[in-house]
Amino acid sequence: MATKASRPRGVSRWNVAARALAAIPANYVLTSLGIACLARLLPMRPEEASVAATLASFALFAVLALAAFAVRSVARLWLAMIGAGILLGGGLWISIATGGRL
Amino acid sequence: MKESLRQSMAWLHTWTGLLLGWLLFAMFATGTAAYFQDEITRWMQPEVAGRPDPVVATEGAVRFLQTTAPDAKRWFITPPNSRSATTQVFWQPEGDRPRGSRRDTSATLDGQGHRIEARETRGGTFLYRFHFDLHYLPVIWARYMVGIAAMFMLIAILSGVITHKKIFADFFMLRFGKGQRSWLDAHNVTAVLALPFHLMITFTGLVTLATLYMPWGIAANYASPDSFFEAVFARSDEVERSGKAAPLAPVGAMMRTASAEWHGAGVGFLSVSNPGDATATVSLTRAPEDAIGSRGPALTLDGTTGRRLDASVSKGAALETESVMIGLHAGRFAEWGLRWLYFLSGVGGTIMVGSGLVLWTVKRRTRxxxxxxxxxxxxxxxxxxxxxxxxxxxxxxxxxxxxxxxxxxxxxxxxxxxxxxxxxxxxxxxxxxxxxxxxxxxxxxxxxxxxxxxxxxxxxxxxxxxxxxxxxxxxxxxxxxxxxxxxxxxxxxxxxxxxxxxxxxxxxxxxxxxxxxxxxx
Structure with a gap:
């Protein structure tokens, strides 16, 4: 089939599915956590920091999506994403719990 | 390693381009047409002619609204500009009356403030709305679909660039009559020639609806989005009518005041709160054709005296960047030469998407x-x-x-x-x-x-x-x-x-x- 021919060698359906899950829903969660942390960390007025982080989000999402299909090991990809997600999520939780929101 | 990266990017390019390619084609085509939306509207209303003066037309619009909707909560007036020949008015009736048909709360006026009796059409505005609101389905779904398609586009562009080995060698390579090779050339030429435009238009397109797609940057700092928008736009609280009637000061003079404040730039939009009341205020926003930024400065004046009440605060770097990105996408600032360049780049993008879709079949047919x-x-x-x-x-x-x-x-x-x-x-x-x-x-x-x-x-x-x-x-x-x-x-x-x-x-x-x-x- 045409699909098989254009797919890089040694890549199974499951491999593609795992990468697509990482590249779309997991990427969205990770990007959201990342820019939420960025919005709290940037040394600007809060509305400025929020907008700057939001603008950066699309570039971050696109790069992470490319990376999800570029890296060799799917297992390492998921490990890295989960690890980063826990770090960012924890940091965000602490920041909001101690600093509050406007 | 390098070869396998190119392979995986080629695979990603193929599938992100194909899956929503048909929607992207429609968005690109109608969005390109929307660069001439005012001109298309003028063509679709051939009865309308002339070049009304914006100040005279606005004063006419105020007279129209004073007889049609004297007790409205707010009036909104878009005066004519160098491209459109009509004044658009909307009004928000007092109280929360159910909204009737469009004609009950809006009108298209001529340069003297009379309702235009031209053929009913949505003109170029429809093509503009369609390119992000689509049609026949709830706007919110459409905007999510369009946003996902735009993100696929962004990823397809980036992976396409990585895939493309000889991006500069292929710059002027267009071989006709060679089957698959020609389709590939057509795809590459339209993609590479206008690559900065494609990247810009896709990214800024996402930015226009950024707070819908990525609300988390705001949610991180604000418990409610409303408090963010208040911080950004410094929206004045709605004031109840006092019940004391007072005539509205001449708007022409107010527009001249605003223009002087903006070094001669025209007024693109007016809103009048509590017209005819002692508490009336008039907000004027700079015309979008006079600067790139989509959120021009605004000036609020007292409606009965014309005295200056408030001016919009200057924006910080991030908000200014966002405003310029949205302005770049919409291209409302563009003069004729640049407007045609926008249009041609858009046509290039449309051909790029279309030829990519065809290429998918051409490439596979032989196999x-x-x-x-x-x-x-x-x-x-x-x-x-x-x-x-x-x-x-x-x-x-x-x-x-x-x-x-x-x-x-x-x-x-x-x-x-x-x-x-x-x-x-x-x-x-x-x-x-x-x-x-x-x-x-x-x-x-x-x-x-x-x-x-x-x-x-x-x-x-x-x-x-x-x-x-x-x-x-x-x-x-x-x-x-x-x-x-x-x-x-x-x-x-x-x-x-x-x-x-x-x-x-x-x-x-x-x-x-x-x-x-x-x-x-």
Missing amino acids: LPDPERPHFGFRLVERLNVAAIAGLGAGLASYFLANRLLPLRMEARADWEVHSLFIAWVAVLIWALVRPAQRAWIEALALAALLFAAVPFVNALTTPRNLFASLVAGDWLFVAFDAVMLLLAAGFGWAARKAARPRSARVKRRASQAQETVVAA
Whole structure:
């Protein structure tokens, strides 16, 4: 089939599915956590920091999506994403719990 | 390692480009047309002519609103500018009365403030709205779909650049009549020539609806989005009417005050709160054609005295960047030269998406196990390509034709113009599904060519503003519209001719010629 021919060698359906899950829903969660942390960390007025982080989000999402299909090991990809997600999520939780929101 | 990266990026490019490619094609095509939305609206209302003065027109609009909606909560006025000839007014009635039809709370006015009795149409505005709101489905779903498609586009562009080995060598490489190689060249040339435009337009497109797609940057700092918008726009609280009547000060003078404040830039938008009351205020926003930023400065004046109350606070770097990004996307600041460049780049983007879709089938056709009986996925893509590319062309031409052909006093006329677009589009889709693929291409492309070619003729038969009269009168807007219709007809006609003479036939002919030469020798 045409699909098989254009797919890089040694890549199974499951491999593609795992990468697509990482590249779309997991990427969205990770990007959201990342820019939420960025919005709290940037040394600007809060509305400025929020907008700057939001603008950066699309570039971050696109790069992470490319990376999800570029890296060799799917297992390492998921490990890295989960690890980063826990770090960012924890940091965000602490920041909001101690600093509050406007 | 390097080769495998290129391979995986090529794979990603293929599939992100294909999955939502048909939607992207429609977004690119209608968005490109929207660079001329005001001009399209003027063409679709041939009864409207002239170049009204914005200040006089606004004063007229205020007189209209004072008689039509004297006790409204707010009036909104968009004065005419260098591109549009009409004043648009909306009003928000007092209390939360259920919203009636569009005509009950809005009007299109001429330079003196009289309601224009031109044919009912949604004009170029429909094409503009369609490119992010689509049609026949809830706006919020449409915007999510469009956002996902735009993100796929961004990823397809980036992975396409990584895949592309000789991005500069291929810059001027366009080989005709070579089958797959030609499609690839067409895809590459349109992609690479306008690459900065494609990247810019895709990214800034996402930015226009950023707070819908990525609300988390705001949610991180604000418990409620409203407090963010208050911080950014410093929205004044609604003031209750005092009940003490007081006449509105002349708006002309207010517009001159604002223009002086903005170094001569015009007023693009006015809103009047509590008109006719002692608590009235007037907010004026700078015209979008006078600077790139989409969120121009605003000035709020006291409605009864014209005294200055408040000016918008200057924005920080991030908000200014966002404003400029949205402004770059919409291109409202662009003068004629730049506006045509925007349009041509958009046409390039449309061809890039379309040729990419075709390339998907061309590339796979030779590798099919049985080229006579392709598998379901292949046939589906092939048919959807016909429907998306030729079908949208036929649909757009039908939209313009319906504007000239539907009875002028028809009930829900504007809606039926829009329905005509989709009826033609769906008709081509059905045609593409039942006909053999190659015949479907030829017939649908030829139909689109015929319909576009018909537009200038139908215009000449139904209005006095035909191509010859427009040329004599120096009415370049109408001349350009007719010319673009004929160019589109020529483009679709050329494509139909190409589709009618497939590569296989040419190659066979060339082979037999070669054989003849061999035999003769």
